[in-house]
Amino acid sequence: MPNSKTDYAYIAGSAHLDIIASVTGAPDVIDKIGTVQYEFGGTAYNFAMNMQLSGVDTVFTGAFNQSPISQMILTEMMNQGIRTHVKTIANLPEAGFCAQLVGGDLYSAVSSMPVEHVTFGEDFFKQGMANCKDKSGKGSLGQAKCLVLDCNLAPETLNKAAKAAKSQGIGVYIAGVSEAKCVRILEVEHPIKVVFVNATEMDYLVTHMDDAKTWEDVAQIKGCAFVVTQGAKGVTLCEADGTAQHFSVRAIKTASNTLGAGDMFSSTFIKAHAFDGASFSKAIEAGIQAAANVLERDNASLGRQQALNSNIESIASRAEIDNLTELLNRDGLERFMRARSLFEKPFYIILCDVDHFKRFNDTYGHDVGDEVLQKVGKVIKKCIRSKDAVGRWGGEEFVCLIDDANLKVAEGIAERIRTEISKIKIKNVDEGITLSAGVAFSDVEAAWTEALKAADEALYQAKENGRNRVVVSSWQQRLL
Numbered sequence: 001m002p003n004s005k006t007d008y009a010y011i012a013g014s015a016h017l018d019i020i021a022s023v024t025g026a027p028d029v030i031d032k033i034g035t036v037q038y039e040f041g042g043t044a045y046n047f048a049m050n051m052q053l054s055g056v057d058t059v060f061t062g063a064f065n066q067s068p069i070s071q072m073i074l075t076e077m078m079n080q081g082i083r084t085h086v087k088t089i090a091n092l093p094e095a096g097f098c099a100q101l102v103g104g105d106l107y108s109a110v111s112s113m114p115v116e117h118v119t120f121g122e123d124f125f126k127q128g129m130a131n132c133k134d135k136s137g138k139g140s141l142g143q144a145k146c147l148v149l150d151c152n153l154a155p156e157t158l159n160k161a162a163k164a165a166k167s168q169g170i171g172v173y174i175a176g177v178s179e180a181k182c183v184r185i186l187e188v189e190h191p192i193k194v195v196f197v198n199a200t201e202m203d204y205l206v207t208h209m210d211d212a213k214t215w216e217d218v219a220q221i222k223g224c225a226f227v228v229t230q231g232a233k234g235v236t237l238c239e240a241d242g243t244a245q246h247f248s249v250r251a252i253k254t255a256s257n258t259l260g261a262g263d264m265f266s267s268t269f270i271k272a273h274a275f276d277g278a279s280f281s282k283a284i285e286a287g288i289q290a291a292a293n294v295l296e297r298d299n300a301s302l303g304r305q306q307a308l309n310s311n312i313e314s315i316a317s318r319a320e321i322d323n324l325t326e327l328l329n330r331d332g333l334e335r336f337m338r339a340r341s342l343f344e345k346p347f348y349i350i351l352c353d354v355d356h357f358k359r360f361n362d363t364y365g366h367d368v369g370d371e372v373l374q375k376v377g378k379v380i381k382k383c384i385r386s387k388d389a390v391g392r393w394g395g396e397e398f399v400c401l402i403d404d405a406n407l408k409v410a411e412g413i414a415e416r417i418r419t420e421i422s423k424i425k426i427k428n429v430d431e432g433i434t435l436s437a438g439v440a441f442s443d444v445e446a447a448w449t450e451a452l453k454a455a456d457e458a459l460y461q462a463k464e465n466g467r468n469r470v471v472v473s474s475w476q477q478r479l480l
Contacts, residue, residue: 006142008057008083009270010128012120012161013044013150013175014113015062015073016095027102040073041097043150043175046263047270052082056271059083059144061128063118065092085128087118105231111178113152120157125164146193146274148173148267151181155188162190173270175263179204185222192224194273194280196266199230216242225280227269229262235284247284250292265291324370325377328391333399336389337448340403347442348410350400351455352380352417355434355467357396364429372433375424383417399452407441407472414439414470422468434468441473 018041025033044062052058060082064070077084092114099109129144147165149158151174158174165172172190176182176197182205185195197205205218212218219226219238226238235247268290272278278286320332328336337343354376361369373396380390384400393399400417402410414437421435438458442451454473462471 007145010144012061014042014152015045050267333391348402354396436462
C-alpha cells in the first residue's frame, strides 16, 4: 500500500465462518447428499476483501471473540492489507453462516450473527472514519470516502453509524443481507446514498412499509436509491424521485456457489460510484460485469480461495517448525514419520551435533551461535534427499530421518553432511565448523526411540574418538 495518506472505504458488519453445503443428490429428502466447503465470509467481510483486492484501501469494523476462528479471520484480513477497527469481546458467541445450495442457489440457511448484539457508539465510528491508524500504527490513512454497512448490525448501531457519517460528510451504502434484517434500514433516520437488496428483500420491504405498494414507492418514501438484484432477471435501480430503470444481465449457467456474486456486484458498484465518480447506471454496469466474472469461477466466494485451510495449515506448520532454523521440530518430525509410515518400516536415523558449539557462543556471542545453527541447518537440508527429513532436536543437535533400509545410503548421507559442514564460513569468525554424527537403524520390531538412543550412543563415540567424524551404532553392527 502507498505510504501517503489516501481515502479509504470504511466497512462495518459481519465476518465469520461460512459452511456451504451444495446438494448434488435429491433435494427433497432430509438427509441430502452433496459437498461441503468451509470459507471465511460475511457480507461486510466480502465487501472489505473485494474492495481491498481491487486496490481500494479498506478499514473493517466488527466484533470478535478470542476463538481461533476469530483470530484466523483477523489474520487473513491483515495479510490482505485490510486495517481493522474492531471490538474484542471474550464471551461473544461464535459467528457463522450455514447455507444449503441446490443448483448453486440458496435453498435454506441458518446464521448466527452476534455482532447485532454489540453496541458501537457514534464516536467509535467517527474515529474509524477520520483517524484510522496506518499499518505501522503511527498515523492516519486519511479519511473514509464512504461508509458501507450491512444489516447484521443492530438498528441502533446502523443509526449511530449513519449519524457519524453525516457529521463527516461521508456517503452511506447499506446491504440488506436478508428478509428478516433488511427492515432495519427503515429505522435509519439519517441520509443513505444507496441500499442493496435482492428482489425477495425488496418485496418484503414493500409489505412492511406504510404507504408503499411498489419498489419505486419504497425508494421515494425512504429518500434514497435502491439497487435491486434479481439473478438472471437483471438489476433494477429505484431512485429517490420514484423513477426506476432496469438493466439486463448475461445468463450464466452454474452449479457452483453463487453466494459471493451479489457481494461482488455491490462492492464493485461502491468502488465505481464512491471512488471513481461513476453514475448509478455506470456503477451498475461495472457491478454486473464483475458479478459475471466471479460466477465463472469454480467458487463465487470472495477473497483468497481456501483461506481457512491456508490459515489452519499455517498454524499447524508454525507449531511444527523450529523458529530459529526453520527446520522441523520434534512434533514436526513425528508427523513426518506418520505421513511416511516410518513406524511401519525400517529406516535410518542420523543424529548430528555441532562440535564445540559452546565455544562459538562464549567467544563470539549468541548472535554468531544462532548464525552457526542456521547455516548448519541449511546445509544439512541440502544434503538429504527429498524423501528424507531433518529437524532440530534441541540445542545444537539435529536429527535426520532417512527413508531407506540401506546402511551405505545412510552412512553416505552422513559423510556428505559432515564434509559440507566443514566448508561453512562465518564472517569475522576464524574457527571452522565441524560436526559429529551417529547413525542407527530403526527396525519395525523395535521402537524408534531405541534407535534414537543407539544413534546418541554412536554420536557420543564419535565425540570420544576426536569429533568431526561419523560412527555407525554398534547396535547396527549386531544386526548385520
